[in-house]
Amino acid sequence: MSEIVVRVRYFNVLADYAGAKHAAVRVPAGTSVRGLLQHLIAINPERFRRALATGDALNAYLRVFHNERLVARDAFDTPLADDDEVMLFPAIAGG
């Protein structure tokens, strides 16, 4: 399989910035979480990019869930598989 399809779900202001709540994103097989995020930055509008990254660095408070597990910052190189689900949240806190 040369390509996989990842189910991406945008939440909070990211959905507003992306103009969608979810997307089926086609990326090369072997793409990592980081690679997916870079791909999403490339295909989405500028303010979406600003919410995800400053320059080349991913923003500290971006929260990524891979198949409902929070992805630690040092695990962003984890490869994705076909039909995986990735949930993306901007900085949110409170209660």
Add this chain to the structure above:
Amino acid sequence: MSDFPYAGYAGKYLRVNLTTGNIETLALPVEWAENFLGGNGIGTKILWDEVPAHVDALDPANKLIVATGPLCGGLMPNTSRLEFVAKSPLTGIYGDANAGGHFGPQLKFAGYDLIVFEGKARAPVYLFIRDARVELRDAAHLWGKGGYETERLIQNENHDPEIKTAVIGQAGENQVRFASIMVSWSRHAARSGIGAVMGAKNLKAIAVRGTRDLRLADPVAHRDLAFRLHNEIRTNEFFAGVHRFGTAGLVSLMHPMGRFPTKNFQYGSFDGFEKISGETLRAEHLVRDLGCFDCPVNCDKSYTVTSGEFAGVTTSSVEYESLNSLGAAVLNRCLPAVLKANELCDDWGLDSISAGRAISFLFELREKGILAREECDGLDLAWGNYRTLLELLRRMTWREGNLGNWLAEGAARAAKLIGRGAERYAMHVKGQSIPAQDGRAQQSMGLAHVTSSRGADHLKAFPVIDETGYASEAVRRYGAEYLPELVDPLATRYKAMLVKDGEDFGAVVDSCGNCKSGGTFVMAEVYWEEQATAIRTMTGMALDAAQLRVIGERIYNLQRCYNALHGIARADDVLPWRFTQIPSPSGNAQGSVCRLDVMLPEYYALRGWDAELGLPTRETLARLDLAGTWDRIRTARASGAAQETHAQLGWAEPYTGPAVDAL
């Protein structure tokens, strides 16, 4: 003008004896301000000094303290907060509730830092304040009315739409033990059941309009600090999400965290979360954003329902907590029904957390067969039945029937009344229901619930740093050496430190009148140094961050001491079995239990509390200039008075025995 030595304070307070009708305007004792700041701190001091442990919370001898703090009404961001302190009818121990809006600043502008209510009026009254004019007025025509109508009537009869009010609805009148207080219509002081204290005193409302100036010690320095912080909050990474969705935006995030309590805490994720999420709420029901006094965030919103069964509903303050307690907690996927339930809670004056939790407790009793069909007063107590949810809100408010009376007592007291093992399904700490913050998915939050001075609560310690990982703020506040564990929600290491610091800082914030959701804990631009500078420039009080930390510790220890007079000790610092024995079934928390056994001893050590008793030592209290309190606690425990009071608190102790089922 007041001759109080510090600016920022009005320098006077009101003491209102409802039994005699006597109203005194008194000079604010300087030592109260210097040792306890205001709000939460002075309220605690008055409770400690003036309300003995044997007094029942609904007795006229209980006192209600309504207090602003030194920053309230000033230029700092979100300086609207108002503190209500009294012995709690729900827990029987120390109680408080806090609300934003516009009432607090108006009270300060009228010339008063706080009000102490004593006794009980013979007939319903409300207190009217317009600067120096302070009078008790007949409230017979307001009794029986909801919060919205009460505020409108008070404004109309005084021909002044700018009057701000703090009012109870019918739940407070009927002394529902988790009755709330509506503050300037869109904010609510909801926890601890302080609204029932007002009801027991026949005090329907407080109305205030203030037109006086507030003096600042160093206006230029205070303005510069405040403007810088306003700007920093507006450019904070968290601002966009919090401003746009408020706390409701957390619903979606907490689902995959496994931290969104569902079906009375049987699950940590809700498959219907998108139907009740902040995103759906804004897209389908938003009317407009609302803001408290001097707030750059405007996290509150008003919402409406325009079609269907609940067309016409208009409500505000639809918080993360309410979406959980009136939604996922009872498996209610119908957002318009959640909004209707929220509207009723606000108008009738119910804490939506305790109300929803009590109903989910009842649903589980039915599910488990502890309640028979014939005991259900003709209602179908089935998960997800939102019509039953709405009807039970009505019955608890008017204490109607068996179910209404049980529910009006709150889940923990109802469990004791019902018996038959019902206590296994009452998810509470010290009588107060656990909010939508599952300690299995965030270890610090589990600890925070048991160390909270007002029973289960997330807002005393408010440990947001490890909620999802707030690394740069963790480094700024504590240092890089505490990473990565400090920001890992499932790690226990350093969480005792996080909770203790949050409690101490939170006590100071609640004593000053600024807000925890915008600037101090969330979008955390204000920490000890900034808070000390703000107090110094506002009041002229020579306080630095180190001294402020001692004040925070003093306030929190005095709350624990007050609870100790009621027999509260280590044995009460427990979570129900579900949190410590049943691994979280879903999301990021899957497989996790709350490790109080690891965190609590560390917490006691950091606090300087006795490891066996869980109470402050004589040395700790002496260090905090609270030496006399130790003798009073020792006497109460040695005489058996504390244990006797504890036996009368009225709630079933949380069940901590062997697990009763797998969820």
